[in-house]
Amino acid sequence: MTEQGEPRLTEAAFHILLALSGRDRHGYEILQVVEAQQGTGVRLGTTTLYRTLRGLLRDGLVEETDERPAPDLDDQRRRYYRLTPAGRAAAHTEVERLRRLLAAAEASSVARRRTPGLAH
Amino acid sequence: MRGGNGTALEAGNGRALHRADRLYARLLWLLPGDLRREYGAAMRQTFADLCAARVDARGRGLTPVLAHGLADLVGGAVSEWTVTLFARDRWHRSAATGLCAVAGLLVLYSQVRYPANLPRIDYLAQYLLLLAILAALAHGFAGRATVSARTVCCALATLPGWLAGMRFPLVGFGYVAALILAGAVGAARRDGQRYAGVRAGVAGGVLAGVTVLAVNVTIGGAVLMFACVAAGALLGLAASAGTAVAAHATRRSLHP
Numbered sequence: 001m002t003e004q005g006e007p008r009l010t011e012a013a014f015h016i017l018l019a020l021s022g023r024d025r026h027g028y029e030i031l032q033v034v035e036a037q038q039g040t041g042v043r044l045g046t047t048t049l050y051r052t053l054r055g056l057l058r059d060g061l062v063e064e065t066d067e068r069p070a071p072d073l074d075d076q077r078r079r080y081y082r083l084t085p086a087g088r089a090a091a092h093t094e095v096e097r098l099r100r101l102l103a104a105a106e107a108s109s110v111a112r113r114r115t116p117g118l119a120h
Numbered sequence: 121m122r123g124g125n126g127t128a129l130e131a132g133n134g135r136a137l138h139r140a141d142r143l144y145a146r147l148l149w150l151l152p153g154d155l156r157r158e159y160g161a162a163m164r165q166t167f168a169d170l171c172a173a174r175v176d177a178r179g180r181g182l183t184p185v186l187a188h189g190l191a192d193l194v195g196g197a198v199s200e201w202t203v204t205l206f207a208r209d210r211w212h213r214s215a216a217t218g219l220c221a222v223a224g225l226l227v228l229y230s231q232v233r234y235p236a237n238l239p240r241i242d243y244l245a246q247y248l249l250l251l252a253i254l255a256a257l258a259h260g261f262a263g264r265a266t267v268s269a270r271t272v273c274c275a276l277a278t279l280p281g282w283l284a285g286m287r288f289p290l291v292g293f294g295y296v297a298a299l300i301l302a303g304a305v306g307a308a309r310r311d312g313q314r315y316a317g318v319r320a321g322v323a324g325g326v327l328a329g330v331t332v333l334a335v336n337v338t339i340g341g342a343v344l345m346f347a348c349v350a351a352g353a354l355l356g357l358a359a360s361a362g363t364a365v366a367a368h369a370t371r372r373s374l375h376p
Contacts, residue, residue: 047193050155
């Protein structure tokens with residue numbers, strides 16, 4: 001739980017929110033962005049994607065949009081998703097939480113680089 | 121020459137993609153109905169896009185995508201079913217599943233230990249319980265999530281076949297077969313869903329197998345019993361083929 005009492009985003013949900021932060025996307029585009037652009041080594045499966053999207057839709061963090069590209073560039077089975085203001089806020093909260101976590105990790109002995117010859 | 125070779129490669133590519141799409145579409149039935157109905161088409165499209173992006177001209181490169189996609193699908197299905205079965209509003213379905221397992225074990229135990237006592241009324245009650253539960257599960261499997269009075273009536277409707285089968289196995293078998301076929305066609309026509317007929321047919325096959333087993337185990341030996349179970353399975357296949365045709369005709373009439 002975060003300090004606001006909101007349930008923490010799962011990793012998949014966070015990645016999807018980040019992928020949608022730029023513009024509306026359909027499922028395959030989200031997978032592409034998560035895998036290629038974020039460069040985190042995360043690879044979402046199709047089932048995980050839609051199960052997570054269903055949860056995000058239910059929580060109001062993402063909404064489905066009716067705006068579609070031209071019919072010759074589109075497939076009717078595709079569904080397009082958009083980040084809501086609540087989704088943007090949730091992603092921001094998660095970013096802040098990770099930033100604090102990273103700061104704590106860097107301050108700890110784990111993140112200190114070992115100096116050759118001094119470690120015993 | 122090169123053009124012909126290119127066409128052959130494209131054809132191989134297309135066949136591989138088509139096979140992957142069909143496999144994925146079939147495995148989507150592992151998911152609970154609500155998720156599948158809501159997102160099944162989109163999932164299939166996304167998976168097809170993913171495969172098309174990874175496959176090369178010779179149809180290679182699909183294996184890692186398929187492996188990852190199918191593992192994700194099976195893992196997701198297990199998670200979804202766990203949530204679904206233990207959800208508060210689905211308790212009756214979970215209870216039916218548990219009761220079915222208990223009834224199945226009871227029947228198995230009775231057959232192994234007391235084969236001569238099968239015609240007794242307490243065993244009859246046991247079989248009826250099993251049939252009612254299986255009918256409820258079949259009904260839920262075919263698209264409805266609740267155990268309704270109509271479902272129990274359907275199970276009880278097999279009783280004449282059961283009783284007739286004690287004396288005339290083929291009469292009982294025919295009765296149950298007709299009942300299942302009618303129910304399967306009705307389910308397919310009512311739902312108008314893809315594979316509804318197949319699902320109802322498979323459920324019918326299971327029911328037929330168990331019912332015929334119950335009928336014949338009282339009068340025949342092991343060979344007859346297994347022959348009847350095989351006949352029940354064949355009946356299920358026949359019912360599934362017939363109802364798939366009916367479902368297809370219904371879809372065509374709904375979406376010409």
